[in-house]
Amino acid sequence: MQLRFIASPSLQDSNFGMAFLIPWWGYLIIAFLLFIFVYLLRKNINNKKGKLRSSNNGNHPQDPITxxxxxxxxxxxxxxxxxxxxxxxxxxxxxxxxxxxxxxxxxxxxxxxxxxxxxxxxxxxxxxxxxxxxxxxxxxxxxxxxxxxxxxxxxxxxxxxxxxxxxxxxxxxxxxxxxxxxxxxxxxxxxxxxxxxxxxxxxxxxxxxxxxxxxxxxxxxxxxxxxxxxxxxxxxxxxxxxxxxxxxxxxxxxxxxxxxxxxxxxxxxxxxxxxxxxxxxxxxxxxxxxxxxxxxxxxxxxxxxxxxxxxxxxxxxxxxxxxx
Incomplete structure (x- = not known):
């Protein structure tokens, strides 16, 4: 069987190729937005955990009462x-x-x-x-x-x-x-x-x-x-x-x-x-x-x-x- 290599379409002519046309500073903006998203997500999770802890006064029968x-x-x-x-x-x-x-x-x-x-x-x-x-x-x-x-x-x-x-x-x-x-x-x-x-x-x-x-x-x-x-x-x-x-x-x-x-x-x-x-x-x-x-x-x-x-x-x- 004879193998034939078919050339892929030009990058300039494909949607995928358009991604590589984003200037370098665009990647910095995307990275910054991702960082903010992750930070806010983690903060929200920690706040929910804090609320759960504060709802428990921690007084158990064996604990001294304060x-x-x-x-x-x-x-x-x-x-x-x-x-x-x-x-x-x-x-x-x-x-x-x-x-x-x-x-x-x-x-x-x-x-x-x-x-x-x-x-x-x-x-x-x-x-x-x-x-x-x-x-x-x-x-x-x-x-x-x-x-x-x-x-x-x-x-x-x-x-x-x-x-x-x-x-x-x-x-x-x-x-x-x-x-x-x-x-x-x-x-x-x-x-x-x-x-x-x-x-x-x-x-x-x-x-x-x-x-x-x-x-x-x-x-x-x-x-x-x-x-x-x-x-x-x-x-x-x-x-x-x-x-x-x-x-x-x-x-x-x-x-x-x-x-x-x-x-x-x-x-x-x-x-x-x-x-x-x-x-x-x-x-x-x-x-x-x-x-x-x-x-x-x-x-x-x-x-x-x-x-x-x-x-x-x-x-x-x-x-x-x-x-x-």
């Missing part, structure tokens, strides 16, 4: 001891630790209540007050201002305790203290009724933010005005009696922060019942912060209370918020 509350993280700790009492009448709660959308707008809420041990229903009163306060703060949309939300929740909590007393024929014989704090971004808001206390620890300094609503204040004022002697004021058997607590139809004494308190990394907010601060000195409370773990700190302080073996030890409770 509340993401920019610019800081807020880490809670808590501990209790029943002391020498027949039942635990202290109650406490934190807002939902995993609700990032709520904490970013309304902050991290901590509440503590101490049922009045000398009255019936102290345990029920403190539990009811904490649960009602927490629910109302989380669900109420009447106001967006933190201080107003705290006051509104307090009113609901007090009404629930008063109603409980009426329903059980114990009006005037049921009561509880209540303190609450909110950490929103780098600001602290707080509220108090009774003699449970809120402390702010900054470095080695411990500052009591609340005032005790007790009869001792009136006695000391009378002594200062020479109506009674200082000895009489100091020895009055009713000196430690509460002058304000949830369970009264009208709450005339309420402590609330007039302005928010600025916070910094390393600060800690302590909510505690009188069973804790009445058993420890402020120096002992500071020394309890010998670890970076808020949970270990809370347990250290309660264990120190227990170790003192005070004969009439009251219920002791601490709820702690550490700023990291």
């Amino acid at each position: 509340i993401q509350n920019p610019p800081f993280n807020v880490i809670p700790g808590n501990a209790q001891a029943i002391g020498k009492r027949a039942e635990q009448q202290d109650s406490f709660a934190f807002s939902d630790l995993n609700d990032e959308s709520f904490t970013s707008e309304y902050g991290v809420l901590a509440i503590l209540a101490d049922g009045m041990g000398g009255m019936l229903g102290g345990k029920e009163a403190s539990q009811l007050a904490v649960q009602t306060f927490l629910h109302h703060y989380l669900s109420s949309s009447e106001t967006h201002h933190i201080s107003d939300k705290l006051l509104s929740a307090l009113k609901e909590a007090n009404d629930s305790v008063v109603q409980f007393a009426r329903q059980n024929g114990m009006m005037g014989n049921v009561g509880t203290t209540l303190i609450a704090t909110v950490v929103l971004k780098d600001q602290l808001y707080w509220l108090s009724v009774g003699d449970s206390r809120i402390y702010l620890k900054q470095g080695e300094k411990l500052t009591q933010l609340t005032s005790d609503h007790i009869y001792a204040k009136e006695l000391d004022e009378k002594a200062a005005n020479q109506e009674i002697t200082f000895e009489e004021a100091a020895n009055d058997p009713q000196r430690a009696s509460l002058t304000s607590f949830l369970g009264l139809e009208r709450l005339e004494q309420i402590d609330i922060a007039k302005e928010s308190v600025p916070l910094g990394k390393g600060d800690a907010i302590i909510l505690c019942s009188d069973g804790l601060y009445g058993s420890l000195t402020q120096m002992e409370m500071i020394e309890g912060f010998c670890t970076n773990s808020p949970q270990d700190i809370a347990e250290n302080l309660i264990n120190l209370v227990i170790s003192k073996e005070i004969s009439n030890q009251d219920n002791a409770t601490i709820a702690l918020l550490s700023i990291k």
